[in-house]
Amino acid sequence: MLTPSKLESLIEQVxxxxxxxxxxxxxxxxxxxxxxxxxALASYHGLPIRYSHWSFGKTYGRLKTAYDYRLSQIxxxxxxxxxxxxxxxxxxxxxxxxxxxxxxxxxxDYFSHSRLFARTPHDILHKAARHARQIGNxxxxxxxxxxxxxxxxxxxxxxxxxMSLVMARGPGEEASDVLGYIAVHSAHLQDWEREILLMIRExxxxxxxxxxxxxxxxxxxxxxxxxxxxQITLSPEVAWEVAELNSKLLATKAPxxxxxxxxxxxxxxxxxxxxxxxxxxxxNMLDDAGLIRLALDDEVIHTCHLDIYRDHxxxxxxxxxxxAHIRAQLIQDVExxxxxxLTVMAEKSKPLGPLRIQHHxxxxxxxxxxxPFALKAIAHRLWGGxxxxxxxxxxxxxxxxxxxxxxxDEVS
Amino acid sequence: MRTSSYSIGNGEQWRYHGxxxxxxxxxxxxxxxxxxxxxxxxxxxxxxxxxxxRVINVPLPELKEFRxxxxxxxxxxxxxxxxxxxxxxxxxxxxxxxxxxxxxENGADVEDTAVTLEEAADIIFExxxxxxxxxxxxxxxxxxxxxxxSWDKVGLKSRWVRRATLREAMKRHVKEHQERIEIQPxxxxxxxxxxxxxxxxxxxxxxxxxxxGSMGTFEKYLAKSFFFWTVEFLRRSYPHVELVFxxxxxxxxxxxxxxxxxxxxxxxxxxSSVYRLGLDxxxxxxxxxxxxxxxxxxxxxxxxxxxxALAVEIGMELAHRTNLFGYGEIHDTDRNPSPLFQSFQExxxxxxILLRRxxxxxxxxxxxxxxxxxxxxxxxxxx
Numbered sequence: 148m149l150t151p152s153k154l155e156s157l158i159e160q161v162x163x164x165x166x167x168x169x170x171x172x173x174x175x176x177x178x179x180x181x182x183x184x185x186x187a188l189a190s191y192h193g194l195p196i197r198y199s200h201w202s203f204g205k206t207y208g209r210l211k212t213a214y215d216y217r218l219s220q221i222x223x224x225x226x227x228x229x230x231x232x233x234x235x236x237x238x239x240x241x242x243x244x245x246x247x248x249x250x251x252x253x254x255x256d257y258f259s260h261s262r263l264f265a266r267t268p269h270d271i272l273h274k275a276a277r278h279a280r281q282i283g284n285x286x287x288x289x290x291x292x293x294x295x296x297x298x299x300x301x302x303x304x305x306x307x308x309x310m311s312l313v314m315a316r317g318p319g320e321e322a323s324d325v326l327g328y329i330a331v332h333s334a335h336l337q338d339w340e341r342e343i344l345l346m347i348r349e350x351x352x353x354x355x356x357x358x359x360x361x362x363x364x365x366x367x368x369x370x371x372x373x374x375x376x377x378q379i380t381l382s383p384e385v386a387w388e389v390a391e392l393n394s395k396l397l398a399t400k401a402p403x404x405x406x407x408x409x410x411x412x413x414x415x416x417x418x419x420x421x422x423x424x425x426x427x428x429x430x431n432m433l434d435d436a437g438l439i440r441l442a443l444d445d446e447v448i449h450t451c452h453l454d455i456y457r458d459h460x461x462x463x464x465x466x467x468x469x470x471a472h473i474r475a476q477l478i479q480d481v482e483x484x485x486x487x488x489l490t491v492m493a494e495k496s497k498p499l500g501p502l503r504i505q506h507h508x509x510x511x512x513x514x515x516x517x518x519p520f521a522l523k524a525i526a527h528r529l530w531g532g533x534x535x536x537x538x539x540x541x542x543x544x545x546x547x548x549x550x551x552x553x554x555x556d557e558v559s
Numbered sequence: 560m561r562t563s564s565y566s567i568g569n570g571e572q573w574r575y576h577g578x579x580x581x582x583x584x585x586x587x588x589x590x591x592x593x594x595x596x597x598x599x600x601x602x603x604x605x606x607x608x609x610x611x612x613r614v615i616n617v618p619l620p621e622l623k624e625f626r627x628x629x630x631x632x633x634x635x636x637x638x639x640x641x642x643x644x645x646x647x648x649x650x651x652x653x654x655x656x657x658x659x660x661x662x663x664e665n666g667a668d669v670e671d672t673a674v675t676l677e678e679a680a681d682i683i684f685e686x687x688x689x690x691x692x693x694x695x696x697x698x699x700x701x702x703x704x705x706x707x708x709s710w711d712k713v714g715l716k717s718r719w720v721r722r723a724t725l726r727e728a729m730k731r732h733v734k735e736h737q738e739r740i741e742i743q744p745x746x747x748x749x750x751x752x753x754x755x756x757x758x759x760x761x762x763x764x765x766x767x768x769x770x771x772g773s774m775g776t777f778e779k780y781l782a783k784s785f786f787f788w789t790v791e792f793l794r795r796s797y798p799h800v801e802l803v804f805x806x807x808x809x810x811x812x813x814x815x816x817x818x819x820x821x822x823x824x825x826x827x828x829x830x831s832s833v834y835r836l837g838l839d840x841x842x843x844x845x846x847x848x849x850x851x852x853x854x855x856x857x858x859x860x861x862x863x864x865x866x867x868a869l870a871v872e873i874g875m876e877l878a879h880r881t882n883l884f885g886y887g888e889i890h891d892t893d894r895n896p897s898p899l900f901q902s903f904q905e906x907x908x909x910x911x912i913l914l915r916r917x918x919x920x921x922x923x924x925x926x927x928x929x930x931x932x933x934x935x936x937x938x939x940x941x942x
Contacts, residue, residue, distance in 0.1 A: 150569075151567045151568075151569050154567055155567060158565060158567075162565070172565075174564045174565060174566070175565045175566075176565070176566045176567075176568065177565060177566070177567045177568065178567075178568040178569075178570050178573055179567070179568070179569050179570045180570035180573050181570065184570060184573050186578075187577075187578040188573075190578055190581075191578070195573065196577070197577075199577060199580055199581055199584075200581060200584075201581055201584040201585040201587075201588055202581075202585075202624055203578065203581045204578060204579075204580070204581030204582035204583065204584055204585035204586075205581075205582075205585045205622070207578050207581065207582055208582055208585065230566075234570075234573070237570070295584075302624060302626075303625055303626055303627065304627070306626070307627075399639040399640070399641060400641060401638055401639060401640050401641045402636070402638035402639075403638055403639065404636075404637060404638050404639055405639060408639065409639070451639055452639050452640040453637055453638070453639060454637070454638065454639075454640055455635050455636070455637055455638075456635065456636055456637070456638045457633075457634075457635050457636075473637055476635060476636070476637050477637040480636050480637055485629075486626075486627075486628060486629075487627060487628065487629060489627065506627075511629045511630070511634045512629070512630045512633060512634070513627065513628070513629060513630060514628050514629060514630040514631070514632075515630065516630075517623075517625045517626065517627070517628060518627065520623075520625040521625040521626060521627050522627075524625065536627070
């Protein structure tokens with residue numbers, strides 16, 4: 148079991164190597180915690196003090212069950228704040244911890260340099276704690292039911308908060324801020340409700356760049372922990388354990404995509420072709436889509452065994468698609484964090500009229516099973532009236548709508 | 560290169576209690592959702608058939624977190640094929656998280672919650688209560704309980720009996736002509752505990768069923784689930800519930816459980832025979848001052864016309880004798896209720912109901928045992 152003094156001696160092994168390699172390791176505060184605490188943290192997406200909602204409890208139950216059955220394990224968790232926080236499971240062995248520390252320092256370096264995180268608030272922990280307190284107050288004043296139903300509905304569009312932190316790809320970033328638009332323009336909401344929506348929006352904005360850089364961030368950290376472990380002199384036993392953990396992290400299970408495996412391959416490839424400068428440049432400038440555009444060539448597709456899957460069917464029902472198809476599909480998968488791009492048709496949405504949302508169709512249909520429930524929550528709790536979504540389904544224009552009581556799906 | 564520093568904490572202040580609150584709320588929502596699906600659960604064939612299987616899976620659409628998302632069932636995505644080296648061992652999903660988990664784990668969000676039978680029963684029985692219970696009727700239960708019964712001169716200090724001790728001291732005081740009353744060690748008395756039969760209530764359920772040729776699988780199945788839950792429910796209130804299975808066609812006889820539910824029979828239906836048998840059995844074996852008794856009769860309503868008058872008469876007698884007499888008529892079509900049903904319906908003290916669909920089992924339970932039994936006199940249960 149790790150103790151603070153033990154951890155310190157391990158850091159002293161890893162940190163100099165990381166610095167010599169050019170990683171920028173700003174102050175990191177390490178916390179040794181139990182597996183249970185790390186699960187709780189992960190359930191709150193890394194914000195230790197966060198407003199209360201049953202969905203976090205649901206995630207926690209799932210993580211805990213997966214851990215109890217040894218299906219998954221979370222070794223560490225880094226929070227992008229200043230100072231950086233890194234939570235380490237105190238049951239990790241010394242050898243595992245060496246690798247994990249290298250991984251943590253690379254994350255810290257990534258967060259410090261990537262353009263995506265240039266504007267994320269450094270005091271997010273305080274903000275989240277303030278939100279938690281304020282939402283707790285509103286629970287006491289307006290009742291659990293009112294607050295919970297508001298949170299439930301807000302979460303439907305919580306991911307659609309605009310893209311102001313990345314290059315604008317859509318038609319104007321203001322319009323893609325669906326949650327913000329509702330918070331400001333809905334005639335149905337009271338002031339305290341607007342305030343809660345804006346809090347959720349702020350937290351979503353904090354998470355958004357992380358969702359755009361899952362492969363690049365994890366890949367970068369994996370790239371570096373592999374390199375750093377080679378630089379440090381390890382005894383055969385330790386080296387064996389490090390290799391074992393590394394292979395666990397890189398294991399793939401069809402039809403999933405392992406961001407550690409793919410990401411580190413992409414950086415490896417960049418490094419072997421263009422040197423370390425290109426790696427740092429990619430770190431500074433690129434999100435997942437950018438990194439894939441730059442570094443994913445036929446060779447990487449082969450080494451990573453990439454293929455196209457349909458219907459989450461792991462039984463080898465791959466299409467054996469051509470490489471250009473795979474490349475294009477992967478870029479589509481990661482762009483906009485894998486969620487549909489929605490914009491408010493502001494010129495057609497008046498506060499007392501229907502809320503009209505445009506889905507920027509890219510060939511992928513929306514889930515029409517979920518859609519009525521999702522729209523109902525918005526119509527009923529947030530907008531107080533009809534909510535429309537303009538989309539395509541199997542090549543036809545559809546206007547799906549819900550007015551709080553009735554669901555309609557018209558072909559236009 | 561900036562100078563690097565770091566600090567280390569031992570996780571003291573990172574104890575999460577908030578998450579338990581959220582987890583509790585999630586569990587509560589699961590319970591609510593289960594409650595919403597109660598009717599389906601009560602008539603779940605698996606529950607009543609298998610005793611070994613004490614866990615049921617309940618799909619809970621209410622607990623899905625809905626989003627506006629792609630239809631992942633029909634969308635192509637890029638994935639990796641299994642490791643050729645590690646083979647099937649690659650199923651570990653490990654992560655060195657960076658704060659935000661998931662986001663791409665689509666399709667994993669279908670709620671299917673496993674509920675134990677006990678939990679399901681808790682939720683179902685929450686709304687039920689024992690009707691017309693006479694708490695004075697107490698039969699000897701199975702269990703034995705330690706009770707303070709008599710006094711002893713030795714024992715544990717915590718079992719000291721003040722009153723008896725004082726009395727001993729006073730007796731000695733009188734006998735020995737002492738000036739003041741002083742408690743000597745020899746005066747002290749202690750409770751002696753003895754294992755006595757637990758003085759708890761007992762109940763008997765007369766399960767009466769028409770096994771004539773017209774009773775099909777569906778009818779028997781409904782009757783069986785009703786009896787299953789009734790017995791589960793009564794067992795919660797009484798340590799000791801006895802079941803008496805009475806099958807009848809033109810003649811009534813006491814049978815074992817297996818025969819009761821599975822053995823087919825033929826012939827017509829004479830309901831009065833089973834009521835008479837029920838009364839006799841109660842008379843002989845279950846004295847009214849000791850047992851709360853419940854009688855339920857399930858039939859498809861095809862009673863012989865000539866027997867109706869007698870059946871009503873003896874049925875009423877049975878209703879007076881028991882805490883609750885329920886008459887359930889099971890039709891899988893929209894037939895009109897039988898004359899017997901109508902006669903029972905007109906009288907006080909008998910709960911006559913019609914069951915048409917599986918879900919009606921739950922309604923029947925609510926009807927007989929529901930806490931809110933205002934509708935008791937409505938006497939019908941319309942599907």
